Amino acid sequence: MSSTIVPTVPTGAHEPAERAPTDWRTQSMQKRIRRRYAAERRFRFFGMAAVVLSAAFLAFLLVTMVAQGWRGFTRTDIAIEMNFPAIALPVTAAQLRSPAADLALAGAGLENAVKAAAAQQFGEGGDDFISDRAWVKVRDAIKADPAILTRTVRFAVPASTKIDQGTRNGGEPEFRAAAARLQAAGLLSRSFNGNFLTASDSTDPVAVGIWGALKGSLLTMAVTFLIAFPVGVLSAIYLEEYAPRNRWTDLIEVSINNLAAVPSIIFGLLGLAVFLGSWQIGGVTVGPLLPRSAALVGGLTLALMIMPVIVIASRNAIKAVPPSIRDAALGIGASPIQVVFHHVLPLAMPGILTGTIIGMARALGETAPLLLIGMRAFMVTPPGGFTDPATVLPVQIFLWSDEVSRGFVEKTSAAILVLLAFLLAMNGLAIYLRNKFETRW
């Protein structure tokens, strides 16, 4: 150690004393190394455990939802026999061919006839075994083929909630026994419940569907997008390309960053106070500026919430476009506006769209602000427009989740599956866009 490579340079007397090399083979050293390696393995194991447990939680959540939710897409059917010649519904063939067939069959007492048939076959209280909407299926069958009115036909109609719960050993004991009896007689079957995707909210879990809430969600998302996207992109362009660096633009920048971190429920309070509160403008009291619990208000509120997300994503995308593109466009005589709108913006668009989709996905799953602005009413008809009272999918889930006792559990889980499917599709689209258009300059 003390010998030098270059012979002419003398080794000084103040050179540190030579240290004996570490003997790695001594027992104490070996023990120490083993301990350190054990610590290393432990640490590594904890890291892996953290990742695996987090993923396991996600898997557990999804499996629980799917296990409960798939039943929401199916329903229990119960077989009943309709002896039409004996019932002799007072309808004529001409009525059944006319557009008023629904009305004629309802007026002829088909609903009571179906109930009576159920009571006759299943004994006292048997009309409780079939769903309130069971007769609709019989009606549709008659409309499709009026000839069945001349003979006895066996239908598989939707069973009531009580029977449906009974098939899974839930609900009231008396219906559990009835369900077991029917099962043994081979009268029960399961079928796909298409009604769940096309119907709206109802008090009867057999008849509920998510279409009303889904349509409300789509309308709300449309408003959110139409406001947040242009405003977000335009302000990103301004801040990134044109804004002078001064106190005002700093203020705008700080506001945007802070807005991105404001809890979502605060936006609900804003919507409630600003859009739905009453205002004094020049001595005239202006009532709610916008209609209560409408998709318009919900969309506006969510637009304010996700705008900062879009601004931040758009700024990053615009920043990533290399200056040489701008210089080249400026060099051949384009004006600053033309540079941005003809060159920079098209190149930044994939990044902007990715950010927007992620923001929209967040808005789609948001519940709390919409609860505050009143989008939680019981809504039997889907909204017809932006100003009609509406509810959205997450709020529908929240409302159904309160009805655990009435057999809404599987419907809630099924609605969650639909919502998750939408979110996964949106995130998948965002990832696809990012991968497809990713450019390295």
Added chain:
Amino acid sequence: MNVYALLFLIAGLGLIGWLTARARAARFDRGPQKRLHSLPSQHGWYVVLWMMIPALLFLAVWNGLTPGLVRQAALQDPAAAQLSDFDFERDAVLSEARRLSEDPQATGDPLAHQLSHAVGEARSRYKWIGTAVAVLLAFAGGAFAFTRIRASFHARTRVERGVMLLLLVASLIAILTTLGIFLSLLWESLRFFQQVPITDFLLGTHWSPQVIDAADPGASLGAVPLFWGTFFIGAVIAMLVAIPFGLMSAIYLTQYAAPRVRRWMKPILEILAGVPTVVYGYFAALTVAPAVRDLAVSLGYTYASSESALAAGLVMGVMIIPFVSSMADDSIAAVPTAMRDGSLAMGATTSETISRVLIPAALPGVVAGILLAVSRAIGETMIVVMAASGAAKITLNPFESATTVTKQIVDLLTGEAEFDSPKTLAAFALGLTLFVITLLLNIVALRVVKRYREAYE
């Protein structure tokens, strides 16, 4: 005329303006220098801006004013003399009258029937005035702009100035939103603090808004139990889950995992952040809470609540994991590889390098990430609305029930309550507190990063 039809009409007029102005500019006599200052389409846009912007601005203002004007007109009607003096009843009758004016077949209050005629008349009158003025403005603006375009006219400069103005307005919306949030919260909170002393609210330890004594509303509106519950669930229990899991996941994925594993696991963890909170809430209430209660019972707590702080906090912590992990991931990745390699070259094991070199170097980023995660946890709503209880208690026992600020805001505002009662206004005071706290946490987090971040290279 229907608002949508009117917007469509104005857009159509704009299109016609664009086409005619562009066609006209294309046929300009170019003069000796043979080049126009502006492109024909820029002349077109100039006309469009003049046609649409004044008309749309007018419509926006007019639509805001119309309900008030209609109301004023209805109150002028002789039948309005019978209206009740109470604002609430009067508004109910007037809104019913509006509904009846749209659908005369509907049934309703007889007074509303009498008024519906006046309301309907005023509505259609103001609607037609609005339509006429908007169309007139569009034509006047278009004509003005059209007469100005000629070969020497600098349309490009004008249009670009207009576009810049549009961009500026767009970015001002952020400030307006921030201001709107702050002012609306402050305004309603001030009304609240006129009825309830601020000291009672901030320092009182008894929270029961269901029964408010009109003589002393402050006695049952002390928010300390809510602040404690929020802190206990969001900053203690949730962070006890989120920090170790998030940090260890980030470390494992950046330092140990094979690139393939990392490519798969990172998005999977991020899905956790993308699951809607209402789903977590449902999961917490339906699956986790009963399990936690059973656990508590088996540990000997006979009075364990099924709406325990632990259930809500655990699920919230899981939701926050990806948030902590991606912040930690970023700040660990920002530490130069040379430092890591140097430590490894000295003979340190990977775990020693991580705990003695990487984490201390990345600490400001990690701390900032944790602060942001706390701010997110205390603002989280749906999980606590569905899984936490409404009973405000100050307790250290995680198996007991606890309530939070956000849960109380939802409870206060979704009941049947009039708008002026201290009960409803209290929600805004709680909102203001929440807003200020999360804002402070964010500012502190940004400061930490700015001040203590080591500048490498």
